[in-house]
Amino acid sequence: xxxxxxxxxxxxxxxxxxxxxxxxxxxxxxxxxxxxxxxxxxxxxxxxxxxxxxxxxxxxxxxxxxxxxxxxxxxxxxxxxxxxxxxxxxxxxxxxxxxxxxxxxxxxxxxxxxxxxxxxxxxxxxxxxxxxxxxxxxxxxxxxxxxxxxxxxxxxxxxxxxxxxxxxxxxxxxxxxxxxxxxxxxxxxxxxxxxxxxxxxxxxxxxxxxxxxxxxxxxxxxxxxxxxxxxxxxxxxxxxxxxxxxxxxxxxxxxxxxxxxxxxxxxxxxxxx
Numbered sequence: 001x002x003x004x005x006x007x008x009x010x011x012x013x014x015x016x017x018x019x020x021x022x023x024x025x026x027x028x029x030x031x032x033x034x035x036x037x038x039x040x041x042x043x044x045x046x047x048x049x050x051x052x053x054x055x056x057x058x059x060x061x062x063x064x065x066x067x068x069x070x071x072x073x074x075x076x077x078x079x080x081x082x083x084x085x086x087x088x089x090x091x092x093x094x095x096x097x098x099x100x101x102x103x104x105x106x107x108x109x110x111x112x113x114x115x116x117x118x119x120x121x122x123x124x125x126x127x128x129x130x131x132x133x134x135x136x137x138x139x140x141x142x143x144x145x146x147x148x149x150x151x152x153x154x155x156x157x158x159x160x161x162x163x164x165x166x167x168x169x170x171x172x173x174x175x176x177x178x179x180x181x182x183x184x185x186x187x188x189x190x191x192x193x194x195x196x197x198x199x200x201x202x203x204x205x206x207x208x209x210x211x212x213x214x215x216x217x218x219x220x221x222x223x224x225x226x227x228x229x230x231x232x233x234x235x236x237x238x239x240x241x242x243x244x245x246x247x248x249x250x251x252x253x254x255x256x257x258x259x260x261x262x263x264x265x266x267x268x269x270x271x272x273x
Contacts, residue, residue: 003163004166006162007161007163008173008177010163011159011160011162011173012177012180014162015159015177015181018157018159018181021155021157022181022184022185023188024155025113025139025155025185026184026188026191027192028111028137028139029111029185029186029189030189030192030193032111033065033069035109038107038108038109038110038111039069039070039071039110040069040070040071040111041070041071041072041073041104041106041110041111041112041113041131041136042056042070042071042073042113042114043072043075043114043115043127043128044074044114044115044116044124044178045075045116045123045124046117046175047171048117048175048178048179049074051179051182052072052115053072053074055182055183055186056070056072060205061204061205062203062204063190063193063195063201063203064195064243064262064266071104073104073127075090075091075096075097075121075123075127076088076090076091076093076096076123079096091121091122091123091124092121092122092123093122093123094122094126095126096126097124097125097126097129097130098127098129098130100123101130101131101134106127106134106136107134107135108134108135108136109136110131110134110136110137111136111138111139112127112131112136112138113141114127114138114139114140114141114153115140115141116140116141117143117144117174117175117178118142119140119142119144119146119148119150119158120146124140125150125152128150128152133152137154138153138154138155139154139157140153141157141159141178141181142156142157142158143174143175143177143178144158144161144174145158145161159177161174161177193266193267193268194265194266194268194269194270194271194272195267195268195269197269197273200218201218202243202246202267203242204218204241204243205241206235206240206241206242212232215242215245216232216235218242219231219245219246219249222246222249222250223249226249234248234249237255238258243262243267243269244258244259246269247261247262247272250273
């Protein structure tokens with residue numbers, strides 16, 4: 001396993017080359033969030049789809065966004081009750097992907113963002129192809145150098161891994177690369193939305209001790225002269241909402257006025273501060 005970290009490090013160095021492409025994708029996602037029509041459809045398989053699901057689930061308490069805007073698709077998952085142990089084999093079916101794109105009513109207002117190691121997963125490719133035919137915006141990000149004839153995506157990015165550390169295995173560093181790319185795009189999107197401001201998430205809903213500790217650090221950066229006890233009291237007054245506490249303290253307003261300001265500006269701290 002001596003090459004595992006080496007291959008990751010070498011590939012990370014190449015990611016900067018794609019930064020403008022990732023920023024463009026983040027901009028497209030930002031526009032789709034502002035657009036009342038359409039969804040952001042995220043599709044992948046294997047460990048990557050679990051990472052995507054986990055991150056999107058975190059939006060409920062980290063950001064102010066409607067999770068219903070996102071549709072997450074794991075190839076074959078909807079058929080688990082019919083095929084039980086064999087539902088994962090559907091990812092290699094040549095027709096189910098297109099069928100599901102129709103059943104999910106993918107249309108011109110949607111944006112489909114797919115992550116694939118090889119670009120050879122039949123379900124993903126046929127889903128994208130059908131979505132493209134329905135005039136949806138289609139994007140694929142890969143993490144291998146396989147040559148393909150994919151011509152049904154509007155944006156295709158192939159991040160060639162420096163070298164596979166384990167021949168015949170397409171998890172591990174491939175998945176790590178895709179996860180890093182997805183995180184960058186999502187964090188950039190929330191930066192565009194103004195919910196990440198000055199490298200800090202400002203919209204956390206505080207309901208665990210860990211979130212309280214992290215939120216106190218963020219709030220302290222805006223109120224360096226306040227004691228821990230004063231900061232904690234401020235968060236309690238703000239109904240355990242970091243965004244409200246920040247607006248109350250920085251703009252010297254009560255909770256009702258803070259809520260109005262946040263809602264009016266859609267929690268965009270680039271405008272609020």
